[in-house]
Amino acid sequence: MDIIVTRDLTKEFNGLTAVDGVSFSVKKGEIFGFLGPNGAGKSTTINILTTLLLPTRGTATVNGYDILTQQDDVRRSIGIVSQDVVLENELTARENLILHGEVYGMARREIEERIPRLLKLVELEGREDSRVKTFSGGMKRRLEIVKSFLHKPEIIFMDEPTTGLDPQSRRVVWDHINYLNKEEGVTIFLTTHYMDEADYLCHRIGIMDFGRLLDLDTPENLKNKIGAGDLVDIGFTGDGEAFVREVQEGCGWEVRSHEPGHLRIAANRAELSLMKLVRIAEETGVTIDSLSVREPTLEDVFIHYTGRAIREQAAENVTRAVLRRLR
Numbered sequence: 152m153d154i155i156v157t158r159d160l161t162k163e164f165n166g167l168t169a170v171d172g173v174s175f176s177v178k179k180g181e182i183f184g185f186l187g188p189n190g191a192g193k194s195t196t197i198n199i200l201t202t203l204l205l206p207t208r209g210t211a212t213v214n215g216y217d218i219l220t221q222q223d224d225v226r227r228s229i230g231i232v233s234q235d236v237v238l239e240n241e242l243t244a245r246e247n248l249i250l251h252g253e254v255y256g257m258a259r260r261e262i263e264e265r266i267p268r269l270l271k272l273v274e275l276e277g278r279e280d281s282r283v284k285t286f287s288g289g290m291k292r293r294l295e296i297v298k299s300f301l302h303k304p305e306i307i308f309m310d311e312p313t314t315g316l317d318p319q320s321r322r323v324v325w326d327h328i329n330y331l332n333k334e335e336g337v338t339i340f341l342t343t344h345y346m347d348e349a350d351y352l353c354h355r356i357g358i359m360d361f362g363r364l365l366d367l368d369t370p371e372n373l374k375n376k377i378g379a380g381d382l383v384d385i386g387f388t389g390d391g392e393a394f395v396r397e398v399q400e401g402c403g404w405e406v407r408s409h410e411p412g413h414l415r416i417a418a419n420r421a422e423l424s425l426m427k428l429v430r431i432a433e434e435t436g437v438t439i440d441s442l443s444v445r446e447p448t449l450e451d452v453f454i455h456y457t458g459r460a461i462r463e464q465a466a467e468n469v470t471r472a473v474l475r476r477l478r
């Protein structure tokens with residue numbers, strides 16, 4: 152069953168198309184992720200689906216409810232973990248949860264009953280009466296996650312749930328997300344610009360860039376689509392022309408990229424052919440300086456679709472406005 156369905160979802164801000172005709176669906180029980188760099192349109196999509204923003208065009212249903220005409224029903228069905236921390240710093244963990252529950256119309260007793268279990272879930276037991284301002288970033292995130300789950304929503308939207316956390320805290324947050332999904336049956340829609348996070352957590356991933364959905368599939372299928380097998384990176388010294396030709400023609404390997412001194416090829420079971428590679432280097436007068444064999448990552452998938460790495464963001468932010476105007 153599809154718990155989220157969007158059709159041609161589009162959002163324009165003063166001529167800038169932040170979300171550009173996006174259509175997809177999320178299955179009930181899934182951890183679904185949007186992977187994309189800064190400004191890709193991830194938060195804007197979440198804001199539309201959570202009824203915080205109206206789309207310029209297009210429609211969507213969330214838990215079967217229309218985001219334009221059944222906003223109250225949508226809101227009751229969902230929990231939200233925003234990109235920025237949304238907690239009352241001067242209030243304690245318990246008070247934050249009570250405040251949230253009351254906003255959702257829960258009875259005070261029901262909230263109080265749920266608090267100990269929820270705080271235990273995210274290892275914050277014993278801290279219920281501490282003010283949130285004394286919490287670390289990771290503790291705040293964990294509190295936000297259980298807060299979003301307090302009113303037992305069907306779906307939780309999490310906008311970059313681990314951005315800014317250290318690796319260990321990220322792991323802990325991942326465990327909690329998995330727990331909510333597996334044990335509590337909550338559908339999770341998350342956004343991230345971390346490849347490893349998308350790979351580890353998500354059942355399916357939508358790759359987003361400049362407001363467009365470039366592909367949507369399981370992490371495995373996404374990686375397989377760009378060519379089965381391993382990626383081999385070769386650093387070398389010497390005139391590479393004959394070397395590259397031989398590697399391509401002689402071994403039938405697929406050359407992915409070729410710059411002076413560097414060659415990337417895709418090969419099935421590359422380890423079996425490394426001796427051959429060394430021989431070709433010798434025969435064509437090239438010295439191999441470095442060699443690495445690895446499985447493709449989602450970063451390779453992103454590069455395949457966009458021609459650049461997801462982390463190349465500084466330059467991108469500058470060119471973004473220009474590119475949008477040219478389109």
Ligand SMILES: Nc1ncnc2c1ncn2[C@@H]1O[C@H](COP(=O)(O)OP(=O)(O)OP(=O)(O)O)[C@@H](O)[C@H]1O
Pocket residue numbers: 164167168169187188189190191192193194195196234344
């Ligand atoms: N309220 C707004 N008014 C004008 N432009 C906006 C507004 N909100 C977002 N944008 C623009 O829309 C584009 C998409 O922004 P969005 O916040 O959805 O990206 P994102 O994928 O969440 O990025 P990040 O990873 O940085 O959070 C950006 O170019 C942004 O500047």
Ligand SMILES: [Mg+2]
Pocket residue numbers: 193194195234310
């Ligand atoms: Mg965002």
